[in-house]
Amino acid sequence: MKVLLVRNHDGGNINTRLPESLKKAQGVYPPLALAYIAGFLESNNVDVEILDTIALNLTKEETKKHIAKANPTIVGVTSMTPTCRGALEICELAKDVDKNILTVVGGVQMSVYPNEMISYSYVDVGVVGDGEHAMLDIVKKTEASKKVKGLVYGKRVENLDDLPFPARHLLPNDKYWCVITDHPFTTLMTSRGCPFRCGFCFPHDKVLRLRSAKNIVDEMEYIAKKYKFKEIMLYDDTFTVNRKHAVSVCKEILKRKLNVKWEAPTRVDRVDKKLLELMKKAGCIRLRYGIESGSPRILRDMNKLITLDQAAKAVKLTKEIGIENFTYFILGYARGNERTMQKTINFAKKIDPDWVMFTAATPLPKTKLYDDSVELGLIDKNYWKDFTLGKRSDRTPYLVKDADKWVSKAYKTLYLRPSFIWNKLRKVNSVYALKKNIQGALGILHFEMN
Ligand code: B12
Structure with missing residues (x-):
């Protein structure tokens, strides 16, 4: 079999x-x-x-x-x-x-x-x-x-520690790469589920299930020995959602004197100076923050439960402590307009992130954004059902006119700033890094929404 x-x-x-x-x-x-x-x-x-x-x-x-x-x-x-x-x-x-x-x-x-x-x-x-x-x-x-x-x-796995480690030996590990990570890299999950309810995200699993620090660091140690990955990307929804959990993982890494570089997704309201310092010590090299909008009104619509002040402070603190930051923004959210999109670009510029990703809002099924979009008459209520059944092949509409053009504008505004280019070039330390930077730059210059 x-x-x-x-x-x-x-x-x-x-x-x-x-x-x-x-x-x-x-x-x-x-x-x-x-x-x-x-x-x-x-x-x-x-x-x-x-x-x-x-x-x-x-x-x-x-x-x-x-x-x-x-x-x-x-x-x-x-x-x-x-x-x-x-x-x-x-x-x-x-x-x-x-x-x-x-x-x-x-x-x-x-x-x-x-x-x-x-x-x-x-x-x-x-x-x-x-x-x-x-x-x-x-x-x-x-x-x-x-x-x-x-x-x-499927029977829910209540205790994630009961699971064997993912079978990475069955994956073509060398074929995985990421424009911002060192090569080769792998991914790892320290938890499953997310208690937050952002409007654009599919509410898949509200209950947070955490692995123990021992089990997580056992996996890190195992893969560090077996594969020689240069970076580990945590796939959690929000690594620091439970502060104690994040602290215990970092302390376990430090206790074992494990030399691993890792990056993680988190929220701007779930970090503080002490935690960031500990994470840095334990090998954290990059944090990814979903900030999503520069408009407080849109942030409220998104149910993101963060303020711009928190976002600016978190990014500043992360930089001061010497951890890279990667920020995400959504443009053209329902009820948005040119002003809210411009505010988002301005805010992104103001916080001067190390990396930034802009995407045009996509109303995924069973999200609040989708319900809002249906209510506003922006999308058919059966769009995804019909898509799944193969009955339609058009893409979901942009929820604000020209959102795609704004995404292009945002990328160019942020990435083609001389100070940004200079900073990136300064950090290039290998042919591999240079190649990836050039690839990324071409991606932005040849920008065209498909
Ligand atoms: C990491 C991630 C990515 C990564 C890697 C994706 C990958 N292929 O592994 C990247 C960044 C590439 C990515 C891209 C996209 N993603 Co994504 N991603 C995630 C994230 C954060 C974690 C997924 C994960 O690995 N979970 C860990 C595993 C263990 O859990 P799991 O995937 O749920 O799998 C369990 C079960 O679902 C089931 N299962 C899964 N597969 C199978 C197969 C079989 C045979 C069986 C029996 C069971 C089974 O068993 C698993 C173990 O218990 C989730 C959010 C989340 N927390 O789930 C979003 C999420 C899955 N992504 C999402 C989306 C929309 C996308 C994109 C389509 C967006 C886009 N750009 O268009 C792309 C698609 C690109 C692609 N071609 O794969 C949505 C999906 C919503 C939906 N309705 O489908 C999610 C849920 C985010 C959200 N909350 O809205 N994603």
Whole structure:
């Protein structure tokens, strides 16, 4: 019995708000969910393989050949809503290879449109929620010649320490790269879930589940020895959401004198001087902050629960302590206008971030932003359902006129400042870093929203 887990190309993710030129320049990140499921299956003696068609840059034909060669009994594929066409493509290909292959789809999209996804004849099973136990159950039933069909609700992993480490040995680790990290890098999660309710974000899991510091640092130590990654990118929603948790992880790294460089996403209202100093000592080199808007009114609409003052202070403090900052902003939010977009660009300029990402607002399904957009008549209430069912191929509209042009303007304003370019060039310390900087710069100069 062999299980093949696949992460496929977007499959015409027409809703990405990243311009093609920057999409190419930003990098390719590991599919951690599949590595978790694979690790769990392996620890239960299941033969498992991961196929990442994005990292390997495979065509549809090559992917089909790969599936045939792997000769799996089960093909499992991960899906988000905007990338569901790519996931469906894999199920179709698998059935083309051998109609007896059991196709299983999991991932966020299954919590959004479960019935629509399994309405496709080539999708046998849809897993809603955590995939580890669900996939093992499916394997066991299939082994026992029991038929599995339809929706399966994954048993929630309450204690994340019980999970084996993600099976990174099944990933093409060298193929992952990121425009801002050193190479090679990997990703790691210290928690799952997020108690906040930002209006633009899919409220996937409100309950925060934390791993113990020991378990996390065991994983860091293990991968530092085995793979020689130069950076670890934490995939948590907000690493410092629970201050005690962040402190305990840092202290454990320091106690073991582990020399690791890591970066993490967090919130501007969840850092303070002492914590930042400790994180810096423990190897934190970069913090990513979602600031999202320079307009207090839009921040309120977003339910972001931060102030501009907090944002400016957090970025300043992070710089003073010697940790790089990466800030995110959304332009063209519902009820926004030229003034709010200009305010956002001005604010970004004012805080002078080390790295910044601007995206045009995308009303993802089951978000407050989507409900607001429907209410304002900006988007059809069945848009995503119809998208999932393959009934429409137009992208979600910009919620404010010319939001794409504003994104282009914002990137150019921030990245093409002489002081910014000079600062980046000053820090270039390798041919690899120079190449990536040039790639990034070309992404901005050739900017075109697709
Ligand atoms: C890290 C991340 C990324 C990374 C890496 C993505 C990747 N492919 O691994 C990057 C930055 C590249 C990214 C990009 C995008 N992302 Co993203 N991302 C996340 C984030 C923060 C964590 C995902 C993660 O790895 N979680 C850890 C794993 C362990 O959990 P998990 O993914 O939920 O997986 C579990 C279950 O879902 C299930 N499962 C998952 N896959 C499978 C497969 C099978 C077979 C089975 C049985 C089960 C199963 O089992 C897993 C383990 O229990 C989430 C937010 C979040 N906290 O979930 C957003 C999130 C998933 N992203 C989102 C979006 C929209 C995108 C983009 C589409 C945005 C865009 N630019 O268009 C792109 C798509 C790019 C692409 N082609 O992959 C949305 C999805 C919303 C939706 N309705 O689908 C989320 C939920 C953010 C949000 N809250 O709105 N993303």
